[in-house]
Each structure stands twice: as C-alpha cells, then as structure tokens.
Amino acid sequence: MKRKQLKFVVGSSVIILTLAFLAFSGYQESKAYYLTVPELYAMKDASAEKQLKVAGDVVPGSIDRTESKVIKFLISQEDGKTHKVETLHVKYVGKDAPPDTFIDRAQAVVTGKLGDDGVFVAHEMTAKCASKYEKEAAAGVKRPTE
Amino acid sequence: MAQIGQFALALAFVVTVYSIAASLIGIRVKHDKLIASGRNAAVGTFACLTTAFLCLVYLFVVSDFSINYVAGHSNRDLPLYFKISAIWGGQEGSLLLWGWFLTGYAALVMIQNWRKHTAMMPYVTAVLMGSSLFFTSMHLFIANPFNQIVSIGPGGARVPFVPADGQGLNPLLQYILNAIHPPVMYLGLVGFAVPFAFAMAAMLSRQLGDTWIRTTRRWTMVAWFFLGTAILLGGKWAYVELGWGGFWGWDPVENASLMPWLIGTAFLHSVMVQEKKGMLKVWNMVLIILAYTMCLFGTFLTRSGVVSSVHAFAQSSIGGYFAAFIVISLSGALYLLLDRLPLLKSENQMESIVSRESSFMFNNLILLASCFAVFWGVMFPVFSEWIKGVKITVGPPFFNRVNVPIAIFLMFLTGVGPLLAWRKASTNSLKRNFLWPAAIALAAGIGLFFRGIGRPILKAPEELGQSLFQKLLGYSFTSSFYAWLAIIMSVFVAVTIAREFYKGARARSHGTGENFIEAVGNLTLQNTRRYGGYIVHFGFVLLFIGWAGQAFTTDVSTEAGIGDRISIRQYTLRVDKLGVEDTPNYQSMKATVSLFEDGVKVATMGPERRRYKAGEQQTTTEVSIWSTLKEDVYVVFSGATADGKRANIQVYYNPLVMWVWLGGIVLGLGTLIALLPNKKSSPRKRPQAADRTEEQKDVAEKVS
Numbered sequence: 001m002k003r004k005q006l007k008f009v010v011g012s013s014v015i016i017l018t019l020a021f022l023a024f025s026g027y028q029e030s031k032a033y034y035l036t037v038p039e040l041y042a043m044k045d046a047s048a049e050k051q052l053k054v055a056g057d058v059v060p061g062s063i064d065r066t067e068s069k070v071i072k073f074l075i076s077q078e079d080g081k082t083h084k085v086e087t088l089h090v091k092y093v094g095k096d097a098p099p100d101t102f103i104d105r106a107q108a109v110v111t112g113k114l115g116d117d118g119v120f121v122a123h124e125m126t127a128k129c130a131s132k133y134e135k136e137a138a139a140g141v142k143r144p145t146e
Numbered sequence: 147m148a149q150i151g152q153f154a155l156a157l158a159f160v161v162t163v164y165s166i167a168a169s170l171i172g173i174r175v176k177h178d179k180l181i182a183s184g185r186n187a188a189v190g191t192f193a194c195l196t197t198a199f200l201c202l203v204y205l206f207v208v209s210d211f212s213i214n215y216v217a218g219h220s221n222r223d224l225p226l227y228f229k230i231s232a233i234w235g236g237q238e239g240s241l242l243l244w245g246w247f248l249t250g251y252a253a254l255v256m257i258q259n260w261r262k263h264t265a266m267m268p269y270v271t272a273v274l275m276g277s278s279l280f281f282t283s284m285h286l287f288i289a290n291p292f293n294q295i296v297s298i299g300p301g302g303a304r305v306p307f308v309p310a311d312g313q314g315l316n317p318l319l320q321y322i323l324n325a326i327h328p329p330v331m332y333l334g335l336v337g338f339a340v341p342f343a344f345a346m347a348a349m350l351s352r353q354l355g356d357t358w359i360r361t362t363r364r365w366t367m368v369a370w371f372f373l374g375t376a377i378l379l380g381g382k383w384a385y386v387e388l389g390w391g392g393f394w395g396w397d398p399v400e401n402a403s404l405m406p407w408l409i410g411t412a413f414l415h416s417v418m419v420q421e422k423k424g425m426l427k428v429w430n431m432v433l434i435i436l437a438y439t440m441c442l443f444g445t446f447l448t449r450s451g452v453v454s455s456v457h458a459f460a461q462s463s464i465g466g467y468f469a470a471f472i473v474i475s476l477s478g479a480l481y482l483l484l485d486r487l488p489l490l491k492s493e494n495q496m497e498s499i500v501s502r503e504s505s506f507m508f509n510n511l512i513l514l515a516s517c518f519a520v521f522w523g524v525m526f527p528v529f530s531e532w533i534k535g536v537k538i539t540v541g542p543p544f545f546n547r548v549n550v551p552i553a554i555f556l557m558f559l560t561g562v563g564p565l566l567a568w569r570k571a572s573t574n575s576l577k578r579n580f581l582w583p584a585a586i587a588l589a590a591g592i593g594l595f596f597r598g599i600g601r602p603i604l605k606a607p608e609e610l611g612q613s614l615f616q617k618l619l620g621y622s623f624t625s626s627f628y629a630w631l632a633i634i635m636s637v638f639v640a641v642t643i644a645r646e647f648y649k650g651a652r653a654r655s656h657g658t659g660e661n662f663i664e665a666v667g668n669l670t671l672q673n674t675r676r677y678g679g680y681i682v683h684f685g686f687v688l689l690f691i692g693w694a695g696q697a698f699t700t701d702v703s704t705e706a707g708i709g710d711r712i713s714i715r716q717y718t719l720r721v722d723k724l725g726v727e728d729t730p731n732y733q734s735m736k737a738t739v740s741l742f743e744d745g746v747k748v749a750t751m752g753p754e755r756r757r758y759k760a761g762e763q764q765t766t767t768e769v770s771i772w773s774t775l776k777e778d779v780y781v782v783f784s785g786a787t788a789d790g791k792r793a794n795i796q797v798y799y800n801p802l803v804m805w806v807w808l809g810g811i812v813l814g815l816g817t818l819i820a821l822l823p824n825k826k827s828s829p830r831k832r833p834q835a836a837d838r839t840e841e842q843k844d845v846a847e848k849v850s
Contacts (some may be wrong), residue, residue, distance in 0.1 A: 007499045012511055015555075019515050019548055023522070026547030027540055034527055034537035053539055066788075068705050095703055096390050097784035097796055100318070100766045111541075 151201030231325030245281035314760025337369025402444030424493030678820025685813030695802025
C-alpha cells in the first residue's frame with residue numbers, strides 16, 4: 001500500500017474506533033430494558049437494580065397528585081398469552097412535569113427502577129393518547145361516533 | 147365533491163401507470179411521440195392529484211362530516227386556518243399531500259427539462275412515476291381520504307351516517323408552526339426523489355457523466371433546505387409547545403428526519419468532488435440512494451409503530467406497504483449500481499491528507515458515521531429483540547456521546563475545508579489562512595476558561611468504579627467542556643468566513659472601484675454557490691453557539707401561591723394572579739407572573755393550561771417564554787392545587803437558545819442565496835492577472 005493511502009486508512013480507523021468507543025460507553029450508560037407490565041413480572045428476579053422502561057395503560061382514576069412533587073398511579077397491561085391483566089404501582093419523582101398526554105387510559109412508558117416493595121420509581125415518563133380513529137381505521141372498523 | 151376527489155384519485159392512478167408504460171416502451175421502440183406522451187401524462191398526474199387535494203380542502207372548509215377523515219380530524223369551531231392544516235393532521239391526508247408534492251416536483255422537472263437530456267429523461271419520468279404509483283395506489287386502495295362514514299343498519303345494510311360534529315384536531319397540532327411543519331417536511335423528504343430519479347436514469351441510460359449531478363444540484367439543495375427548515379420548525383414547536391424546556395430529545399420521530407438530512411448534507415459536499423475532480427462517482431450514487439431510502443425509511447418509522455415514540459403516529463396498517471416499497475427501491479437501485487460499476491471509474495486519486503478532497507472525505511465519513519449511530523440507536527430495540535429476545539432501548543446519552551464530538555469535528559472541517567486547495571495545500575497557504583483564525587479562537591477559549599467555562603470536571607476516584615472500562619468512562623468529558631470546545635470552533639469558523647468575505651470584497655473593490663459594501667454584495671451574487679455556502683456555514687456557527695448554551699441550563703420546580711417569589715440565577719418571578727379564561731375552542735387556566743431581572747421588572751408572563759372542548763377534551767400546556775440574546779426564561783404552569791390557590795410552576799433557565807433560531811434563519815437565507823443563479827459580472831474594469839495581489843491569487847485558486 002502506498003504511504004499516502006496508509007495515512008487515510010489510519011486517519012479513518014482512528015475516527016471510527018473513537019466513535020465506536022464513545023457509542024459503546026453511551027450505550028452502557030443509557031441502555032434500558034423495555035418491557036410491558038406482564039413481561040416485567042415474568043422476569044421479576046432478574047430485573048432488580050436494572051434500568052427499566054415499562055409500558056402500560058394508565059388505570060382510570062388511579063392518578064394521585066395529593067403529595068407535592070410526586071405522582072402515584074397504576075399502569076396495567078393484558079398478558080398476550082394468559083389474558084390476565086397485570087398492574088404495576090408507579091411513583092413518579094421526575095423533575096419535569098408529566099406530559100399533557102398523561103391522562104386516564106393513556107399509553108405510558110415509565111423509566112426507572114423497581115423497588116423492593118414492588119413500587120416502580122420512575123424519573124422519566126412519556127405518554128401517548130390512545131388515538132381511537134387510527135386504531136379503528138387499522139382494524140377496518142367504521143363506526144358512527146357520538 | 148367527494149365523488150370528484152375519488153374520481154381524480156382513480157384517474158391519477160391510471161395516468162401514472164400509462165406514463166410509466168409509455169416512457170419505457172417509448173425508449174424500447176425509439177418512438178419519440180410515445181415518450182412525449184409519457185412525459186405529458188406525468189404532468190397530467192399532477193393535475194389529477196391537484197384536483198383531489200382541492201376537493202379535500204373544500205370538504206374540510208365546509209366541514210363535511212359525512213367523510214370519515216374530515217369527521218376524525220376537524221370540528222366546527224376550529225378556526226379556518228386550522229381546518230385547512232387539519233388536512234395533514236392524520237394518515238390519509240398527509241399521504242395525499244405527500245403524493246401531491248411528488249407529482250408536483252415531477253411536473254416541474256418535466257417542464258424544466260422539456261427538450262433537454264433526451265436519452266435520460268424518459269427514465270427520469272419512469273422512475274418518478276414509479277414512486278408516484280406507490281403513493282397513488284396508497285391513496286386509492288389503502289388510505290383513501292374520501293371514504294364516507296357508514297353505520298350498519300338493520301339487516302346488515304350499510305347506511306351513510308353524518309355525525310353532528312367532528313372529533314377535532316389534536317390540540318398539540320393547533321399551533322401555527324406545527325401547522326406548516328408537516329408540509330415543509332414533506333417538501334424536503336419528497337424532494338430527494340428528484341436527484342434519486344436522475345441518478346437512476348443516468349445509470350439506466352449509461353450516461354454516467356456528471357450531467358445528472360449538475361442538473362439536480364439545485365434540486366438537492368431545495369430538498370435539503372426544506373428538510374432542514376422542517377427539522378428546525380419541529381424543534382421550535384417542541385420547545386414552545388411540549389413544555390419540557392428543550393428543543394431536541396432524540397425521539398425516533400426527530401431521528402427519522404435527521405437521518406436523511408445527514409446523508410443529504412454529505413451528498414451536497416461530495417458532489418463537488420465529482421464535479422471538480424471526477425472522483426467519488428460510486429460513492430455519490432450510494433449517497434443519493436441512501437438519502438432517498440432514508441426519506442422513505444423515516445416515513446415508515448413514524449407510521450409503522452415499529453419503535454415506540456412520544457409522537458409517532460398510532461400503529462397503522464401502512465407500515466408493511468412502506469417496507470415493501472423501500473425494499474423494492476433499494477434493491478433495484480443497488481442492483482443497477484453493481485451492474486454499472488465498471489462505468490463509474492474514478493478519474494483521479496486522493497493525493498494529500500491536507501487537501502480539499504480529503505476534508506470532504508472526512509466530512510462524509512463522519513456524517514455517515516453520525517447517521518449510522520442514529521440509525522443504530524433508533525433501531526436498537528428492534529435488533530436486540532431479534533437477537534436476544536428482549537427490547538433494549540438507548541437514551542439521549544448514547545446519541546450525545548457519539549454526535550457531540552462528531553459535530554465539533556464537523557465544525558472544525560467547516561472552517562478548514564473550504565480554504566484548503568484542491569490536490570494538496572501548501573504549508574505557506576495553511577499559515578496564511580489559518581494563523582489568525584486559530585489565534586483568535588484560542589484567545590477566546592482562554593478567556594472563557596478563566597470565566598469558568600470548560601473545565602472538565604472529573605469524578606472523584608472512588609466514584610469511578612472497578613473495571614478499566616468504567617475508569618475510562620469516568621474520565622470522559624463533561625458537557626461543559628464540550629460546550630467550550632464548540633464555542634472555540636465556532637469562533638474559528640466565524641473568523642475564517644469573515645476573512646473570506648473581507649479579502650474577496652477588498653480585492654474586488656480594488657479592481658472595480660466599488661465601495662466595500664457594494665463589493666460584498668456583488669461578490670456574493672456573482673458566486674452564489676461559494677458565498678451562499680459561507681453564509682450557510684455561518685448559520686451553523688450560530689446554531690452551534692446556541693447548542694453550546696444547552697450545557698448550562700438550570701431549572702426550578704415549585705408550588706407557589708399568589709405573591710410568592712421564585713428565583714433562578716439573576717431572575718426572580720412573582721405569581722400575581724391565577725384566573726380562568728373561556729374561548730369557543732378551549733377553556734384556559736392562566737397564571738400571571740411578573741419577571742424581575744436583578745430586581746427590575748422586565749416582563750409580565752402568562753403561562754396557561756388549556757382544556758380543549760372538542761373530542762377527548764385534551765389538556766395542553768402553553769408555556770410562556772422571555773427570550774433575549776443571552777438566555778430564555780421559560781415558565782410552565784403545570785396545574786393548580788386542588789383548592790385552586792397555589793400553582794405548580796416550573797422555570798427553566800436556558801442560555802443562548804435564541805441563537806439556534808437565528809442560526810436557522812441565516813442558514814435558510816444562505817441556502818436561498820446559493821440557489822440563485824450567478825449574476826453576470828459587470829462590464830466595469832476587471833483586474834488584470836499581472837496586478838493581482840497575493841490574496842487575489844489565493845481567491846482565484848480556490849474558485850477554480
């Protein structure tokens with residue numbers, strides 16, 4: 001290989017290796033297991049101390065804002081196989097206000113850790129409204145709306 | 147009206163099929179009239195979709211709720227402009243808008259190149275109409291916006307049904323920036339179809355010179371301009387509307403638009419190497435194929451429900467069709483590329499690592515690395531589920547770790563690249579070009595360092611953890627250090643750009659006798675690509691300074707009653723009033739807050755919390771922002787306590803955010819200038835080669 005080409009190869013390799021290292025360290029720091037509520041219970045033993053993202057629907061009427069700076073609520077999800085509905089207690093302690101879309105029945109994703117008492121302590125939360133038209137359209141249902 | 151729309155869609159489908167067939171058969175049998183009719187048909191498709199789109203506009207304006215799509219995305223009390231923007235508030239309408247833009251671009255291309263590139267154009271028609279065929283079939287068969295609501299009557303009969311009012315437009319979309327954000331985004335994403343079509347046509351017709359690149363250079367810039375503008379509009383929307391104090395969160399939706407932008411940026415730079423040196427021909431093909439694929443992939447990502455996102459569309463049935471379309475386009479393009487590989491030989495070789503070519507090469511390398519990292523981050527949950535059976539997600543630290551150093555290195559190249567000579571830059575020219583910018587940037591860096599910015603804060607040894615890896619991780623740089631580096635780079639680039647303008651204008655005013663300001667203007671207008679490019683780079687400098695400010699944000703979250711004070715840095719906020727306002731569209735709770743800077747009242751702010759009356763009665767947070775060049779004070783009213791006496795208030799102190807928006811505006815202006823044709827030089831006296839100064843030669847060397 002010619003000397004000047006070698007320079008390019010070395011330069012590019014250094015850049016790529018550096019970026020790969022940075023990517024790996026970023027991955028180590030921010031990786032989180034993404035689970036639904038039933039999946040969380042299925043792997044309960046393995047999940048302690050790990051950063052988790054848990055998805056579930058906000059149980060209507062469960063949002064409790066009586067304590068300042070803490071929001072307690074329940075999220076639930078049906079198990080795909082057993083059809084049993086599993087519910088998780090969540091305590092949101094994040095610094096940001098919860099998103100506007102965080103309401104009864106919203107699809108919430110909470111990030112945090114599962115405590116020994118079975119309460120999930122979340123420092124981050126996203127929520128999405130179940131958009132009913134799109135769901136119906138996907139299912140091919142046309143229903144009059146009230 | 148719906149019937150007309152329906153008919154126009156069907157006609158568009160038929161005409162598209164005809165256009166493809168006529169173009170391809172026309173080339174095969176060398177029948178010019180057939181080719182011309184294929185081309186005319188392509189323009190005809192645009193007419194059909196225009197009709198369909200106008201029908202949909204009409205249905206929204208008159209609030210015809212017998213149409214399912216209208217009833218689902220609008221309501222009677224919506225202001226007229228939001229009724230119109232509601233057209234793209236959902237799946238069917240936004241796809242129609244997309245398809246309409248695509249045929250619009252196609253029609254423009256046909257008109258612009260009516261009698262040019264006769265060997266290539268029929269293929270261009272066929273490729274563009276091939277994409278259009280996908281969209282018109284989607285409109286017609288999968289996501290038809292003109293379907294009526296039917297209810298199942300007695301005996302299973304389907305009876306038309308008209309609800310009294312519509313479901314309303316998602317309140318988060320009832321914001322003017324977000325009303326224009328989607329069309330701008332589509333103009334960008336769709337725009338990459340044009341250079342893609344020319345690239346394919348170049349390979350199909352074996353006309354592999356740089357005609358396709360020169361013809362589509364402006365098109366690529368137009369697409370890139372719209373895409374970038376759309377990304378910034380999205381960021382601005384997130385900042386003012388979502389209420390979490392930031393403008394970029396590495397959400398899959400944001401990433402979906404960033405990926406084609408990164409590839410597009412790489413492409414815009416590497417085409418210059420092909421134009422000047424006849425190099426990187428295969429690479430440019432790969433880039434344009436990737437850019438177009440990423441545009442489609444972004445759409446797929448946001449609509450298929452493959453990854454979860456805050457604002458991804460709900461899961462819908464169209465993901466599979468998009469995936470199929472991507473696979474077909476990508477594999478077709480790559481097959482063609484492999485087949486034509488022998489025709490794409492490079493005419494030159496890289497000679498020196500310190501040259502314009504090599505700076506472009508590194509620019510491309512890291513832009514692609516950035517895109518790859520973003521892609522990997524977005525798709526990680528999907529890949530990890532395939533491989534390990536568990537979904538693992540990565541968060542902002544992953545994206546920042548990789549992309550922040552990339553961005554800083556890119557900024558460095560932004561300063562260096564345009565001033566390096568082609569082939570090989572001499573040591574002398576390096577000194578001439580970079581000594582002062584480097585010195586000034588360094589001085590700025592030292593100044594900032596003594597003001598406490600940029601000192602890398604290392605963790606205490608006991609916090610570092612056990613393994614070597616954890617130790618290395620602990621020593622990785624802090625955001626404050628990166629911000630410091632970013633500002634140094636920004637100063638460096640700003641000085642190089644200012645000097646380019648200064649040197650060029652001074653040389654010009656010596657030659658022509660124009661005054662300095664005139665000279666700057668004419669210089670820019672006579673070489674729009676180069677000086678427009680510098681202005682774009684300068685826009686990035688401003689953006690960068692704004693980003694650097696993000697390293698110094700702070701925030702306070704508190705519960706405050708009337709008369710209570712909240713302080714953050716040099717600002718104090720006092721809650722004056724909590725009240726309720728009522729409009730036909732929504733009801734709002736409003737906090738009136740006085741803002742004091744160093745004890746002096748500077749503004750009255752009114753953050754709100756609105757409850758929209760239509761549909762599901764969604765609530766939204768309306769933040770209030772006090773914006774200066776130095777910093778933003780961003781106030782969120784996230785609700786009152788149960789007794790209504792106290793307010794939950796978050797205050798964010800965000801330095802330099804305005805620079806991001808200013809940078810965006812400069813960026814857009816620069817792109818527009820670069821899009822202008824070069825003004826012919828004035829008949830006044832031109833400098834003779836013999837009296838050129840060293841600097842003029844330098845300028846000439848770079849232009850050529």
